[in-house]
Amino acid sequence: MLTMLSAGCAGLLAGCGIAANLSGWLHVAGLLLLLLSAIPTTLGIIMLLYGLLGKLRTRDFMVSSISWRGDERVLDVGTGLGLLLIAAAKRLGKGGNAVGIDIWRKEDLSNNSLDQLAANIELEGVENRISIRTEDARSLSFPAASFDVVFSLFCIHNIEEDEGQKRACQEIARVLKPGGRLLVGDYLPTHAYASAFQECGLTVLYSRSFFLTALGPMWIVSAEKPYI
Template sequence: MSTTRLHNGTVKMKTPSGKAHYGFDAPGVMRGLLAGGLGGLVLGIAAALLATGWLRAAGVGLAAVAGVPLILGLSMVVYGLIGKQRMRDHMLGLIDWRGDERVLDIGTGRGLLLIGAAKRLGRGGQATGIDIWRAEDLTDNSLDRLAENVGAERVENAVTLLTADARKLPFPDASFDVVLSLYCIHNIEGRADQDAALAEIVRVLKPGGRALIGEWLPTHRYAGVFRTAGLTVRGSRTHFATALTLMWLVDAEKPALITQPERKRAHV
């Protein structure tokens, strides 16, 4: 048996069941793209082969257009099978780990980033995962599935799980050395609420801490919010080749506090 600490101090018993499974993101969207793309492709090819005149031309056009959602849907499948692990490894590889970091994973889902970070921690380190576990965001998305993955990967002593809203994080200021999030912030409806979540990331990040936010949409606006809040944006760029699907990543750092001796040296 393995135990996973929950936010209320209780423990949930989970029996390791082998390999962890991290699911497919936005399953409804993925299925819709695959079904729509495949259906359009079949109809288009049929019209192109069987019809004449303008119907044949329309069939060719339909088949070509249907290829777009089909490719996007297939890329989501590939991301779920391979790409998300590649993206996790890339994101975590950007951090120079000491082992004693306090890590927050926002929108942890089934624990992809949370567990990956926990494996890089040693004594004194702790990884906290928060989510509201909506079914439409990830296949079989639940706290129970996350706890099973934590047990399967045997990192239960390094993680804490919490149901919480990213727009109002239940942590004091400057609580975390690293804040991670992957395919989460865009699920918050409304720009104002998204900005509130980004402001919370800034608030709970320690001076000198890093925030890494991966999204399927461009992250340049997130970068602007971080800059306005005083963070140094190290990059906001595409990572299609890594994720094998649509992916942008913003990497930001909170300025370190200047100690009194450093201030004196700076003014000499």
């Protein structure tokens, strides 16, 4: 985000200076630089807005979509630094438990590490309701029908192959209990995830854009596992 913003702003300033002060092909080059620099600047602003506001709004929307009893078992797939995991744990009472899994890839999230997540959990005082495991979303170790609620935010697109993304969706569907609910958010349209959930027998409630909630590109799919 910082690289995009600084490169974009530097390009805008340079483009303005060149276009305003020079003539001929240099004037045209300045205008071109202005136009091109608008791309990283816009992307940087979108990322900044998501980081400052959209992320918390998305988290609050996803967590408040559940009618909490307090005794749920919750899974956050690709929990990273615990954005949804910690918020979900705060909704839990006696008997409730939230599990976060991740492979903590540094290229997907700055400062991404199990130690940093553990520090965040302690800081928020929810360590008695949370457990964390290093696991790949494509091969979860949990038995079928283990969780009442499964969340995942901005994780599945990081799996490069379509087949791997589908496998992650199948795993999420497998570990969800009958009567359980899932919400999966990503910055790309979630229709392929919705199809994978449907193929697993889940009822898809919606798969649509939440641009205004996230103040940037965001699609969320929500589904329920019917009782057999």
